[in-house]
Amino acid sequence: MLRTIAALFASITLTAVAADYPTKPVRIVVPIGAGSSMDIVCRVLAQKLTEAWNQTVIVDNRAGAGGNFGADLVAKSAADGYNILFASSSFSIAPSFYKKLSYDALRDFDAITQLSSRNNVLTVVPSSPVNSVKELIALAKAKPGQLSFGSGGGTGSSDQMVGELFKLMAGVDIVHVPYKSGPQAMNDLIGGQISIYMGGIPVQLPMIKAGKVRPLGTSGLKRSPQLPDVPTIAEAGVPGYEVDVWYGLFAPRGTPRPIIEKIAAESIRIMQAPDMRERWSAVGVEPAGTRPKEFDATFRQEIAKWKKVVTTAKLAPD
Numbered sequence: 001m002l003r004t005i006a007a008l009f010a011s012i013t014l015t016a017v018a019a020d021y022p023t024k025p026v027r028i029v030v031p032i033g034a035g036s037s038m039d040i041v042c043r044v045l046a047q048k049l050t051e052a053w054n055q056t057v058i059v060d061n062r063a064g065a066g067g068n069f070g071a072d073l074v075a076k077s078a079a080d081g082y083n084i085l086f087a088s089s090s091f092s093i094a095p096s097f098y099k100k101l102s103y104d105a106l107r108d109f110d111a112i113t114q115l116s117s118r119n120n121v122l123t124v125v126p127s128s129p130v131n132s133v134k135e136l137i138a139l140a141k142a143k144p145g146q147l148s149f150g151s152g153g154g155t156g157s158s159d160q161m162v163g164e165l166f167k168l169m170a171g172v173d174i175v176h177v178p179y180k181s182g183p184q185a186m187n188d189l190i191g192g193q194i195s196i197y198m199g200g201i202p203v204q205l206p207m208i209k210a211g212k213v214r215p216l217g218t219s220g221l222k223r224s225p226q227l228p229d230v231p232t233i234a235e236a237g238v239p240g241y242e243v244d245v246w247y248g249l250f251a252p253r254g255t256p257r258p259i260i261e262k263i264a265a266e267s268i269r270i271m272q273a274p275d276m277r278e279r280w281s282a283v284g285v286e287p288a289g290t291r292p293k294e295f296d297a298t299f300r301q302e303i304a305k306w307k308k309v310v311t312t313a314k315l316a317p318d
Contacts, residue, residue, distance in 0.1 A: 002192075007120040012101070018258030021081055025056040028084045032153045033063040033072025033181030036249055041116060042086045048270040059086075065179045066100060066156035066317070068094060075103035078215040079254035081263065082274055085109065089158035089245045091301035096310040098317060103128055111296040112249035113264040115271055116280065116289045119220040120162045121243060122198045122233060125190060133217045133236035136196065140172035147195040148175040151180030152203070155317050158245045160307060162219055163198045168313050169238050170276075189213060200245060201284030202227055219243040226284045232262030246288065246302075264292055 009058040026049070030042050039061065046057040062070035067090045077083035085091075093104050097112070103109075122133065132137045140147050140215045151159035154177040155178045167174055177194050182203035187299055190212055197213070206228055207213045217233035218224045223243045249267060268275060268289035280287055290298065309315075 011141050018256065018262050021053045021259050021262060022053055024082060025058055026082050026084065027058045027060050028047070028086050029060045029062050029070045030086045031062055031064075031067035031073050031090075032088075032157075033184070034061050035183040035203070036152050036181045037118065037202040037285075038086060038088050039181075039284065041203050041247055043311075044279065045086075045115065045267065045274075046268060048087035049266060050272070050277070052266055054256050063154070064156040066090065066097070066178075068098065068103075068156075071105075072102045073250060074250070075108040077252050079252040079256075081247070081251065081255055083252060084112070084263070085250040086247065087250055088153070089161070089302060090156060090300060091155055091248075091305075093158065093161055093310065094301055094308045096307035097315060099192055101107035103220065106300070108253050109250040109310070110190065110253050110255055110260055111292050112251055112260050113267050113292065113301050114248040114290040114295045115267060116285045116288050116296060117244040117246045118200050118285045119224050120159065120198050120216055120243065121201050121204055121208070121218045121220045121224070121227065121230065122166070122196060122216045123189065123204055123208065124196050124216060124253050125192070126211065128195070128214070129163050130196075131214075131233075133233055134240065136216060137170045137172055137237055140170070144173040145175060149196045150177045150188060150194040152179050152180055152185045152199050154178045154180055156257050159199055161306060162243050162245070164245060164313050164315060165231065165309055166198065166238065166241065168309070205284055213216050219245075224284060225281060246298075247285075248299070260292055284310075 030039050043059050046059045049057040074083050092171050122131050149163045153159050182199045185197050190316040215230045217236040271287040271289050
């Protein structure tokens with residue numbers, strides 16, 4: 001009887017805590033530099049959460065170590081709902097890519113919600129002799145190790161894996177060049193320091209529209225609504241190729257479940273609001289909005305998927 005009463009009291013207390021949450025500024029850590037695709041999405045979400053909660057939601061960019069610096073920071077933060085990790089597919093890659101991590105992605109975090117997914121797009125500069133994915137593959141095979149591809153987010157990032165899977169399935173040797181953010185990689189592509197870039201559509205779309213870069217193929221199963229005339233990489237020469245990069249929220253393990261559910265519910269509402277759907281579509285982002293348990297299952301599947309890629313390609317930190 002006493003245990004039942006204690007459990008009921010604890011439940012009522014947690015519910016009350018969630019009802020009042022947040023009572024102070026909330027920090028969302030983005031483990032990549034400002035201006036990247038995920039930073040763009042996070043800042044819009046943070047603005048909307050600030051309006052909904054009448055409490056400041058801060059975006060804290062903590063780039064470094066392939067996103068692991070930011071993840072470690074949140075893992076060691078108080079499990080009270082005021083420290084949240086805005087993660088991408090890179091977070092599910094890290095456990096197999098790095099031999100040693102200062103955190104455990106499954107043990108130290110609680111999944112909140114998958115916010116969205118997006119495609120990457122393979123681009124070259126207009127002056128490139130390459131006009132299609134097939135031509136790129138042919139050139140790469142003729143010049144093994146002489147072409148390079150950039151990735152935002154550093155070594156072990158989802159951008160790198162989009163390129164590594166392309167190399168693996170196309171049977172080509174293209175050198176990976178890591179950058180801390182997508183805009184840095186984009187600048188070096190335009191400046192001629194790298195041959196191709198396989199970054200997110202949100203960060204590349206303005207440059208594509210301005211004619212600064214030329215798209216050859218997108219990474220998803222279907223063509224992107226933002227680039228309907230650009231074939232998928234699978235259509236363009238690498239059958240079976242498909243990568244969707246996701247964004248999601250995580251909290252330090254032990255964060256009260258009612259608070260996690262509240263963050264998830266509000267984030268899902270924002271992502272799926274009609275006016276926001278139009279905004280996401282304009283930049284190449286597809287809202288998702290999964291509940292914590294569903295996202296946790298997806299996250300575990302993603303860890304297993306990328307472990308196979310990392311193992312097969314024999315990838316390791318530079």
